[in-house]
Amino acid sequence: MTVHEQLVVTALSVSYGRRKAIDGLSLATIRAGTVTALVGPNGAGKSTILKALAQIVPSTGALLFGSTNLRLLKPRERAGLIGFMPQALPQGTELTVIESVIVAMQGAVSKGGLERQAVAVLQRLNIVQLSLSSLDQLSGGERQLVSLAQAIARSPRLLFLDEPTSALDLARQLQVMQQVRALAEEGAAVIMVLHDLSLAARWADQVIVLDRGRLYATGSPQDVLTPAMLADVYGVHARVERIGDQVVVLPESAVPPRSTV
Numbered sequence: 538m539t540v541h542e543q544l545v546v547t548a549l550s551v552s553y554g555r556r557k558a559i560d561g562l563s564l565a566t567i568r569a570g571t572v573t574a575l576v577g578p579n580g581a582g583k584s585t586i587l588k589a590l591a592q593i594v595p596s597t598g599a600l601l602f603g604s605t606n607l608r609l610l611k612p613r614e615r616a617g618l619i620g621f622m623p624q625a626l627p628q629g630t631e632l633t634v635i636e637s638v639i640v641a642m643q644g645a646v647s648k649g650g651l652e653r654q655a656v657a658v659l660q661r662l663n664i665v666q667l668s669l670s671s672l673d674q675l676s677g678g679e680r681q682l683v684s685l686a687q688a689i690a691r692s693p694r695l696l697f698l699d700e701p702t703s704a705l706d707l708a709r710q711l712q713v714m715q716q717v718r719a720l721a722e723e724g725a726a727v728i729m730v731l732h733d734l735s736l737a738a739r740w741a742d743q744v745i746v747l748d749r750g751r752l753y754a755t756g757s758p759q760d761v762l763t764p765a766m767l768a769d770v771y772g773v774h775a776r777v778e779r780i781g782d783q784v785v786v787l788p789e790s791a792v793p794p795r796s797t798v
């Protein structure tokens with residue numbers, strides 16, 4: 538029997554100044570080989586959680602992956618273990634696409650192999666034709682694919698993706714989701730922030746719903762993506778249709794605000 542490593546997050550707190558964005562959050566165990574969707578309304582704290590897990594923002598609480606305490610890793614070890622794709626790539630760099638992927642994998646493979654491996658990553662995402670383009674000349678969707686290439690360049694065992702498909706057309710969304718599943722099958726534990734709940738239902742093993750910095754629910758897409766949750770957390774009346782084994786979320790109207798009298 539294969540024993541899968543697990544990411545365990547306990548009592549996670551993140552503050553911005555004096556304001557606590559995440560307050561003592563413990564997540565369900567996230568197993569290597571699986572895809573977890575982190576969903577919730579704007580401002581719920583999804584990006585903050587991913588940044589805390591990737592240790593880009595300061596946080597408190599326990600972050601364990603198997604027997605590894607993520608907080609004790611040296612920067613180089615952390616960069617080898619964790620791949621993080623931000624919501625947007627920083628602007629204003631003069632690097633070409635392939636240079637940016639090589640920078641992202643520095644130290645991960647032998648010097649001579651860097652370029653070959655960068656090409657392989659770009660081929661994997663079907664964007665090798667962009668190799669010599671400057672990052673600043675890419676379309677929004679192309680930038681998003683390059684950002685994903687950077688995140689997966691070191692074959693990380695923990696992969697945190699912040700809205701990886703928000704700028705992509707339907708074909709590219711499908712391609713990225715297939716690659717995300719393939720990366721999980723190769724052994725990564727993947728957490729991705731998604732706003733498209735139908736995508737979450739189709740591709741995630743587990744869905745975590747966040748509401749104002751707190752955990753609202755965790756479970757299979759079928760168990761979690763319910764009209765009651767959508768009304769409570771998102772304030773919308775929605776139909777949740779099952780087509781075969783897939784779930785489609787169809788928002789219909791806003792829940793009227795509660796009377797305060």
Ligand SMILES: Nc1ncnc2c1ncn2[C@@H]1O[C@H](COP(=O)(O)OP(=O)(O)OP(=O)(O)O)[C@@H](O)[C@H]1O
Binds near residue numbers: 581586
């Ligand atoms: N750098 C920052 N400084 C101060 N407050 C911040 C900062 N980043 C985020 N916040 C606040 O923390 C809260 C959570 O933000 P976060 O970006 O994690 O939400 P989110 O769920 O990812 O939202 P969205 O779906 O809109 O991307 C929000 O109230 C936001 O205003």
